[in-house]
Amino acid sequence: MTTNGSQQNGPVGDVPEDANEHCPGTQSERAGKAEACAGCPNQQICATAPKGPDPDLVDIAERMQTVKHKILVLSGKGGVGKSTFASQLAFALAGKDKQVGLLDIDICGPSIPKMLGLEGQEIHQSNLGWSPVYVEDNLGVMSIGFMLPDPDEAVIWRGPRKNGLIKQFLKDVYWGELDYLIVDAPPGTSDEHISIAQYLKATSVDGAIVVTTPQDVSIIDVRKEINFCQKVGIPVLGVVENMSGLLQPLSSLKFKSITINGDEEDVTAAVLQEIQRSSNLLQSVYTYSEVFYASSGGAEKMAKDMKVPFLGRVPLDPGLSRAAEEGRSCFSDGSCKLSASYLNSIIGKIQCTVEASADSSSKV
Template sequence: MLDKVKHVFLVLSGKGGVGKSAISTQLALALKVSGFKVGILDVDLCGPSVPYLLNLEDKNVYQSSEGWVPVYTDSEQMLAVMSIGFLLKSRNDGVIWRGPKKTGMIKEFLNDVVWGDIDYLIIDTPPGTSDEHITVMENLKDIKCDGAIIVTTPQAVSVDDVLREITFCRKTGIPIIGIIENMSGFVCPTCSECTNIFSSGGGIALSEMVKVPFLAKLPIDPAIGKLADKGESILITLPNSQVAQVFRKLVEELTKSKEA
């Protein structure tokens, strides 16, 4: 099912709560706005937040003769989404599964979803270096995976955990595209000045330590938080914001090397 997918990106982090799903969804929306056909696969089975972030919680997936048909965010079918969240009766339902059942579900998502001919597939993963990551990589071994986008926050405790994720990538042969430092400062809603309410520079220091590119710093912007469950691209709703500028440059960076 992945034969027609041109490029595959993994969004990884060794730390929970760093904003992987928010970055995954906004990156997918930004690629869509840029004219690409995109898919997003949510393999965070215990915390599937992608349907919520894209305002798709009332949607259902179904099986055709070819396999699972993903949910589309638009009538033009430019953004396809698959998540276990679509199979749960309620957002409050927990997925209480042991490893083998989780592994089987991820294999189904990777092998039996009818993605069709899409330009980019973004795989949003759970935190840590768990069975889910290994299952993803085992099923992608015959497909060219462009690499992993590593997400951290500036604090030292986050950087330490994310360093373990980078070690995991190198041991398992996952190429690393670069590092994003999320929650890097707070944008004042009144004056738009960015203040470092946590620490600063953890992502840059990590990129220098492990010798991988540093992709972007994403600040906390209250205006972005209000869009969290609306499924709208920041490039459309707040095109002049700092966050929109970062995602615009990120899309340019990720796509220029693929088109070369």
């Protein structure tokens, strides 16, 4: 049963996350006026908003003309290290002398300023638009985190206001000439994802990288994320399995003696001394623990089942965690060389795929 003719072919335009059932869509001629709109919190806005194609899409497409490649970093579930991957991807590409922009559209949980070492910075405006905050001359960052007077302040916004800020980021930020724009999205498939997909599709987005951890509780949600990309027409560049086991040099471990009563004694020095006395070979050995149980085969099997590329695994590395906390690149020193080698392999595949695709398109 339908409340108006537009329901036969589905809603026209966006459907706000707090809309009533059978919403005709924000761009429908019946928006705000249909029976289904009665009592909806968006009714007045929809009834008075202009209908038809969004004129801002033209401005977004024009602004994005100076950006060669646009990559979304997505995850179906929070806490899988998506923002850590996005920030290190930006650091790695900038380290290869690429001009890079990192756009944080996680409106309610912006962590990118901290992960890039930019906490406390502010956005400035010029006659060309909002200016990104720069880590280096070739790495600029934009986030709502730069707009909050207090970093502990909660952002409590409905969907339309979030969408408006995302649109403003794309339309009004002056990036200049970029080789790569990395977009760090919040987890899930909510309003922000629908908006960024709609706004970027008109500008030839290269695709999405989907980040997950190995266990089923994450894989289940990531399947939905991949389905979302397929439905909205965004290519999936590949899946990254993050936190894929805890890998550490034996010499960096801490050892404790624990009694049946729960008393602890640090015996690290004695154990390492005994290891060194027993064998010098053990000094170069890494220990591996499977922290998350991949009961269904992990990300690689899921990627194979869903016919999308599997880009590789990144182990849990305390050095990488510290680099993210301190807002620095894990490629700049030897403190997290283990995870850096895994990340470099994955990022190399991404770069090859994106740039090869661009070369093929230019020859057509």
